[in-house]
């Protein structure tokens with residue numbers, strides 16, 4: 001059973017990348033094969049129907065879909081932009097949904113979602129949107145456990161762990177629940 005972690009931000013100092021990387025570390029510390037992927041390495045043009053008709057799906061969408069296919073469980077950590085998910089994340093999910101292949105990558109693995117924000121709500125509203133896109137739009141299974149990390153600018157220790165012990169425990173329980181669900185899905 002293998003887990004993939006990525007964030008809906010390509011920003012170098014991204015709080016959401018930090019949280020996704022922490023998830024990868026927690027999983028690895030529990031003996032799970034886990035990888036963090038950076039969307040900065042999968043930059044794609046904004047979806048446009050004419051672009052798709054003329055040039056097909058970008059190679060990076062094919063590559064990102066292939067990456068997803070290699071994992072049984074995926075944690076997506078999303079920022080909140082104006083009460084929704086960032087265009088980077090939506091664009092990535094949209095392009096991958098346009099790749100034609102036998103396997104529907106969204107329906108054949110299990111997802112968890114979390115988010116981080118410098119504000120007080122911890123990207124909670126973007127989590128509602130992301131859950132709906134994944135479940136209703138893409139037919140994915142998304143586990144109920146999730147983490148919304150508020151005041152993210154002050155939340156991390158230098159080693160990438162969370163300063164607040166309860167938050168660290170809560171996030172670890174999200175990873176554990178994803179691992180349990182992914183094992184079931186994979187068998």
Ligand code: FNR
Nearest residue numbers: 009011014015016017079080081082083117118119
């Ligand atoms: C934001 N930000 C933000 N934060 C929030 O909690 N609720 C919101 O609705 C918004 N809206 C919003 C819109 C736009 C266009 C930007 C650029 C930013 C702030 C956002 O949470 C902050 O920039 C995070 O640091 C972005 O995540 P990363 O890059 O740190 O992972």
